[in-house]
Amino acid sequence: MNPRARALQSLIRLRKTEVDQARAELGRVLAHERAAELRLAQSRQQLENEQHEVSAGRTSLGDFRDWLPAGREAIERAHRLVLEAQHMTDQARAGLTQANAALKAAEAVLARWQEEEREKEARREQNEVDDLSRRARSVFG
Template structure:
């Protein structure tokens, strides 16, 4: 293997490691986003339940009015956290895509150069065989 091919093989291994790391980061970001989505759903459900209880007459509307701002605050916080997690997931997704493209490009160049090297080696071997065949025929022709 030539120096250039060895360097490309090493680069391909580095790119593969980057790709795997990016995939791991994407999975972690997606899990965080899922958790934030669940938190937002929970905060929204709590608000709906508190409203239902208040309108059913089990709790006074005054108690609900006192609680309501903190419920909205929790929903606003959960919404912001969810949007931040969504943005982080999208960033991780783009990075994973970028690393996959870089890895594929490196692999493609490596395979192309390796094929060129193998083709060149095959052509040299064929030239040697052709030369040997020609000399053998000439030798046989001289012997006859």
């Protein structure tokens, strides 16, 4: 195999590895984002539960007032974690997009090179046929 073809195929393997790694990273950050969203939903649900307990008379309004700042802080903290996770997800998606683009570019370079090689081979074969034809005409002509 031609050294250039080997180099291009090595580059393509490297790019495929990068795509695989970018996919894995995206999966990891998506799981992190889902976990953060779940924490936020649980924090909000806890607030609703505490409000219900006060409404039902099972918890005093004073106890609820004492708990409320911590409950709100938990919601705010969970919301910040969701935003951070969404940012990480956006970055991972961009990384995957870039990795895919680099792979496609390397594959396109290899495809163009292979086409050029086929064209060169076809021209060489045609030149051989033309040369044989000229020789035959000069011998039999």
